Amino acid sequence: xxxxxxxxxxxxxxxxxxxxxxxxxxxxxxxxxxxxxxxxxxxxxxxxxxxxxxxxxxxxxxxxxxxxxxxxxxxxxxxxxxxxxxxxxxxxxxxxxxxxxxxxxxxxxxxxxxxxxxxxxxxxxxxxxxxxxxxxxxxxxxxxxxxxxxxxxxxxxxxxxxxxxxxxxxxxxxxxxxxxxxxxxxxxxxxxxxxxxxxxxxxxxxxxxxxxxxxxxxxxxxxxxxxxxxxxxxxxxxxxxxxxxxxxxxxxxxxxxxxxxxxxxxxxxxxxxxxxxxxxxxxxxxxxxxxxxxxxxxxxxxxxxxxxxxxxxxxxxxxxxxxxxxxxxxxxxxxxxxxxxxxxxxxxxxxxxxxxxxxxxxxxxxxxxxxxxxxxxxxxxxxxxxxxxxxxxxxxxxxxxxxxxxxxxxxxxxxxxxxxxxxxxxxxxxxxxxxxxxxxxxxxxxxxxxxxxxxxxxxxxxxxxxxxxxxxxxxxxxxxxxxxxxxxxxxxxxxxxxxxxxxxxxxxxxxxx
RNA sequence: GGCCGGGUACCCAAGUGGCCUAAGGGAACGGAUUGCAAAUCCGUGAUUCGCGGGUUCAAAUCCCGCCCCGGCCUCCA
Numbered sequence: 129x130x131x132x133x134x135x136x137x138x139x140x141x142x143x144x145x146x147x148x149x150x151x152x153x154x155x156x157x158x159x160x161x162x163x164x165x166x167x168x169x170x171x172x173x174x175x176x177x178x179x180x181x182x183x184x185x186x187x188x189x190x191x192x193x194x195x196x197x198x199x200x201x202x203x204x205x206x207x208x209x210x211x212x213x214x215x216x217x218x219x220x221x222x223x224x225x226x227x228x229x230x231x232x233x234x235x236x237x238x239x240x241x242x243x244x245x246x247x248x249x250x251x252x253x254x255x256x257x258x259x260x261x262x263x264x265x266x267x268x269x270x271x272x273x274x275x276x277x278x279x280x281x282x283x284x285x286x287x288x289x290x291x292x293x294x295x296x297x298x299x300x301x302x303x304x305x306x307x308x309x310x311x312x313x314x315x316x317x318x319x320x321x322x323x324x325x326x327x328x329x330x331x332x333x334x335x336x337x338x339x340x341x342x343x344x345x346x347x348x349x350x351x352x353x354x355x356x357x358x359x360x361x362x363x364x365x366x367x368x369x370x371x372x373x374x375x376x377x378x379x380x381x382x383x384x385x386x387x388x389x390x391x392x393x394x395x396x397x398x399x400x401x402x403x404x405x406x407x408x409x410x411x412x413x414x415x416x417x418x419x420x421x422x423x424x425x426x427x428x429x430x431x432x433x434x435x436x437x438x439x440x441x442x443x444x445x446x447x448x449x450x451x452x453x454x455x456x457x458x459x460x461x462x463x464x465x466x467x468x469x470x471x472x473x474x475x476x477x478x479x480x481x482x483x484x485x486x487x488x489x490x491x492x493x494x495x496x497x498x499x500x501x502x503x504x505x506x507x508x509x510x511x512x513x514x515x516x517x518x519x520x521x522x523x524x525x526x527x528x529x530x531x532x533x534x535x536x537x538x539x540x541x542x543x544x545x546x547x548x549x550x551x552x553x554x555x556x557x558x559x560x561x562x563x564x565x566x567x568x569x570x571x572x573x574x575x576x577x578x579x580x581x582x583x584x585x586x587x588x589x590x591x592x593x594x595x596x597x598x599x600x601x602x603x604x605x606x607x608x609x610x611x612x613x614x615x616x617x618x619x620x621x622x623x624x625x626x627x628x629x630x631x632x633x634x635x636x637x638x639x640x641x
Numbered sequence: 642g643g644c645c646g647g648g649u650a651c652c653c654a655a656g657u658g659g660c661c662u663a664a665g666g667g668a669a670c671g672g673a674u675u676g677c678a679a680a681u682c683c684g685u686g687a688u689u690c691g692c693g694g695g696u697u698c699a700a701a702u703c704c705c706g707c708c709c710c711g712g713c714c715u716c717c718a
Contacts, residue, residue, distance in 0.1 A: 140645090160718075168718085175718035218716085325644050326714065353715070377716095399718025400646085409715090431646070432712065439711075469666090470654065474647060475711050482653050485667040492666095495681090528655090536655050540665035550682080610676060617678080628680050635680095 129189055130530045134182075135473060137403060137427035138323055142532055145426065147191065147394050155191045156389040157183060158424065159268070160381060160398035160406070161279065163200040164253035165222040167449045170467060170478060171433040171440055172399075173264060177464060178430040178472045178533075179397040180266050184572040185529045196388050197268045198381060199257065201250035201281045202364060202374065217363045219246035222253070246364050247283065254281070260450040263460040263582065265574035277388060282380035286366045289375045289383040292417050293355045293368075301416040302355055305346040310356040310370050314349050317412045323427060324404035353409050355379060378409035382423070386414065396424035400431050430472045436479055453483070454582045457640040461575035462487040468535055468573075484640075489543070490575050496546045497566055497576055503559035516557020518565035521545030525569050542569050581638065594625055594636055601627075602634070 132145040147155045159179040162168045168176075176197070186193050202219075227243035241252050258279075261269035272279045282289070293310055296302035301316045314320045314328060321327050331351040344350050356379075358371030365372045385393055391414065398407060407427065414423035432439075435446040453463055465486040470476035496518075521541045528537035549562070570576045597616050604612040617627055624639045 162718080163716095172718045178718095324713075327643095330643055331714070351715080400712055401717050403645090404713055405715050406717095430718070432718070434711075437710090466653090477653070479653070481667075485653065489666060492681095534655075536653095536665075540655070543665055605676085608676075614677075621679095626679065629675075629678085630680080637680095 130526055132185065132189060132530045133532050134426055134428065135532055136425075137429050138424075143426070145394075148392060148425065149394075153190075153192055155186050155193045155395065156393040157186075157193055157195045157395040157397070158381065158385040158389055158393055159195065159197040159396070160402055161197040161199050162257050163218065164250050164257055165218040166225075166253060167451060168257050168260060169440070169447060169449050170435075170453070170463070173260070173450055173463075174433045174467045174476065174478075175397070175399040175430040176261065176266055177264060177467050179428070180268070180574070181468050181472075181535060181572060182395070182397065182428060182533060183267060184574065185533060188526065188529070188568065188572050194389060195268045195271075195278060196385065197266075197279055198384055199254050199279050199281055200377075200380065201247070201254060201283050202377070202380065217246070219249055220363050222246075222249050226252075250281075250283070256451075260454075263454065263578065264450060264464050265460065265578055267574075280384045280388060282375070282384065283364070285380065285384050285387060286375065288387050289379045290356070290366075290368050292379060292383050292386075292413065293370075293375075295417045296355065296413065299416060301412075303348070304370060307346040308358050308371065309346065309354055311347050311352040312355055312376075312409065312412060312416075314351045314353070314412065317416050319415070320351070320412050321408065323408045323411055326404060326408070353378065353405065355413075378406055378413060381406075382410050382414040382417070385410075385423075386418070391418035392420045392422050393424050395426050395428060397428040397430070400429045403427075403429055428472075431475045433467070434475050434477045437477055440478075448478075455584060457581045457584075457638050458483055459487060459490075459579050459581050461490050461579040464578070465490060465539075465573065465575050469539060470536060472533060472535075480641075487640075489539070490579050492546055493542060493566070493570075494576055494579055496549055497563070497570075499549075500559050500563040500566060504563045507558075507560050509560040509564075510558040513556065513558040513561075516562045516565075517545040517548035518562045518569070519557070522565040522568055525572075529572060538569070538572070542566075542573070581640075590623065590625075590638075593623065594620060598627075598634060598636065 133142050134145050135141070136143050146152070149155070157179075159176065161176065162172055179197070183193050183195050223243040223246065226241060226249060230243065242248050258269050258272065268278055293302060296312065297304075297310065300313075302310055302312050305311050321331070328349065328351055354376040356368055356370050356373060356375055358368070358373035359365065360372045362374055365374055385396070396407065396410075411423045415421065434440065435448070438444055438446055440447050450460075450463060454460065462483050463486075466478060466483045467476075469486065500518075521544060524544075525538045525541040528534040528541060531537070545566075549557075567576075597620055601613050601616040601620075604610075604616065620627055620636065621639070625636050626639050628635045628637070
């Protein structure tokens with residue numbers, strides 16, 4: 129089995145991946161998932177899908193991956209001026225947005241949700257997230273249907289979080305500030321800053337300027353972060369030894385990872401913005417509570433996604449959710465490939481053009497698979513034949529992924545194999561083995577099984593209209609009435625429908641711009 | 642200001658000292674196919690790697706300087 133080499137944020141070096149498991153079989157993997165106060169956008173999904181590619185690569189290599197991804201249903205704060213726990217709760221903001229949508233009739237049919245109940249809002253967006261994630265082939269979300277524990281909600285782990293805070297207080301790593309808030313004492317953990325490269329001195333002078341002076345006065349050190357905030361007026365609150373309130377936002381991952389995977393895990397992933405403070409704080413909490421030297425052995429961070437060469441933002445009009453693109457008729461496969469095809473440690477540039485490129489590519493692979501399926505039907509694997517293009521390509525494919533998840537090179541291996549297979553050199557290989565090799569490649573890329581646009585409202589109407597026009601066009605063509613046939617084709621094009629005349633008849637598809 | 646990642650053809654994107662006169666895909670162009678198209682298939686495509694120096698027998702790859710883009714420095718994937 130080839131060894132996977134990964135860049136570990138913790139050491140900033142390329143390392144051989146070796147799991148903690150003595151037998152070298154089981155891998156424990158925790159991924160930071162979405163906060164469900166709105167629909168996830170494609171930047172969120174790049175991070176989640178890269179984690180998925182890592183998980184699938186581990187599985188290709190024969191590991192058994194225990195993967196957990198949280199769905200954060202605690203709102204936390206929105207106010208930049210008071211990021212230590214003040215400001216308005218994001219769930220409250222989402223509630224207002226939903227109330228607006230309700231009033232203006234923009235809420236999807238059949239959804240009748242109470243905008244004043246944060247738990248209901250969170251479940252509403254969580255369900256939408258799971259739907260998008262499953263379309264995109266996020267394995268942990270697909271698995272969640274049978275194993276609900278794999279995508280835990282922090283609101284169901286408040287007891288564990290409180291226990292963690294109690295342990296930190298007991299061990300002298302946390303204290304109650306003058307304001308009654310429980311803070312983590314960063315000076316009590318000498319390795320604080322190891323992940324992000326920050327030092328406590330630099331943080332003291334930090335240019336973030338988001339923390340008010342009076343707030344700082346309650347803490348021993350400016351970098352001390354909140355573990356529990358008593359606040360009986362808060363939208364989401366729970367009883368605790370420090371009064372009714374809510375947990376600090378770093379706490380949930382430490383508590384749930386320990387509860388579901390163990391106090392020391394192999395892998396932890398997230399977007400690059402999570403490195404500091406989120407993951408830095410998780411490490412401090414987890415290690416101080418457990419006494420272990422490590423929380424996660426390897427830290428995997430995906431860089432941010434740009435859109436059409438710019439930072440994605442709502443005001444620039446280049447902000448997309450997965451649902452936006454599905455509604456345009458884009459296939460989940462194309463979106464998935466566009467989001468995973470460039471290296472996870474560089475900013476990738478999402479473009480509509482790129483999405484179309486990916487679609488073309490996937491269609492060619494689908495054709496290869498179709499050809500192999502036809503040839504393999506009813507056949508047995510023939511060991512006497514030498515390896516065909518896909519079997520040979522699988523070695524390159526795997527090696528590319530082992531090289532710090534070089535997906536671009538892995539994709540090239542599929543293309544090269546598909547090209548050889550289509551030519552005369554591909555003849556003579558065993559189709560059963562070839563098909564198996566291509567499916568192994570797809571077990572990581574995850575595109576061939578989701579290469580169809582999602583059905584949308586109005587599809588049935590359109591289909592009926594198109595079929596009627598095609599019947600007329602067929603008659604015109606049989607009569608060699610080319611002007612009439614072309615006129616009907618123009619009408620179809622006007623309906624955003626492309627016509628394909630093949631040897632076995634005419635097919636059509638929606639045009640995606 | 643501190644720390645970190647990046648700039649390769651029209652676009653996306655591999656390559657980190659000789660196998661690079663730079664992988665793979667898309668667009669474009671030429672051909673096959675087609676009533677004409679679309680789709681598909683075949684072919685063509687950077688003597689050059691942000692800019693300027695340097696090291697070396699040899700540099701896209703190493704060193705120095707500069708320009709540009711992006712991230713973090715208590716919302717964020």
